[in-house]
Amino acid sequence: MITKLKVFTIVFVSLISCWTMGQRYESQPYEVLQNIDDLEIRFYPPAMMAKTKANTGNPFSTLFRYISGDNKNNEKIEMTTPVYMYQEDGTSAMEFVLPKKYLEKDAPTPSAANVKIYESKPGYYAAVRYGGYSNASKVKIHTDRLMKEIQKHDLKSISNPVVLSYDSPYKVMNRRNEILVEISYADKD
Numbered sequence: 348m349i350t351k352l353k354v355f356t357i358v359f360v361s362l363i364s365c366w367t368m369g370q371r372y373e374s375q376p377y378e379v380l381q382n383i384d385d386l387e388i389r390f391y392p393p394a395m396m397a398k399t400k401a402n403t404g405n406p407f408s409t410l411f412r413y414i415s416g417d418n419k420n421n422e423k424i425e426m427t428t429p430v431y432m433y434q435e436d437g438t439s440a441m442e443f444v445l446p447k448k449y450l451e452k453d454a455p456t457p458s459a460a461n462v463k464i465y466e467s468k469p470g471y472y473a474a475v476r477y478g479g480y481s482n483a484s485k486v487k488i489h490t491d492r493l494m495k496e497i498q499k500h501d502l503k504s505i506s507n508p509v510v511l512s513y514d515s516p517y518k519v520m521n522r523r524n525e526i527l528v529e530i531s532y533a534d535k536d
Contacts, residue, residue: 373427375444386496395445406441418455429511471532481524503531
């Protein structure tokens with residue numbers, strides 16, 4: 348027989364677990380310049396990025412090892428959002444945004460040869476947002492949606508689309524994903 352105390356304990360532990368897993372991470376800053384229908388036009392300033400590619404295996408694991416201390420300084424680096432995912436030369440690529448403090452000082456040198464650290468260039472981007480867990484079908488649907496909106500509003504894409512994921516796999520509700528593409532943009536104000 349389940350007592351009220353056991354039920355309370357289960358509910359309390361579940362709520363604490365959800366709160367812990369749902370804690371906020373530092374996010375890459377951007378400025379929203381314009382909202383047009385489903386599109387958000389953004390300006391992204393430079394950010395330090397950690398990038399890896401993988402023909403096989405999981406690029407997330409490689410980057411997670413880097414921020415967990417697999418670097419020349421054995422320094423742990425805080426997780427940030429979003430995680431960038433895309434295809435490059437037929438290979439899965441993934442990038443982590445490094446915390447803002449690494450704009451002012453050098454990021455730790457990766458121990459793994461397949462992790463590259465670089466500073467992104469500033470740029471203008473169009474984005475669409477979608478919820479739930481991301482998969483190939485959703486990526487295609489929302490990439491098509493983004494490209495149609497770009498064409499509809501006479502914008503010009505200058506990069507391939509990228510998937511952005513903002514949530515840990517443990518977060519079930521209110522998940523945030525985006526498709527992002529760099530555009531040629533001049534403010535019309």
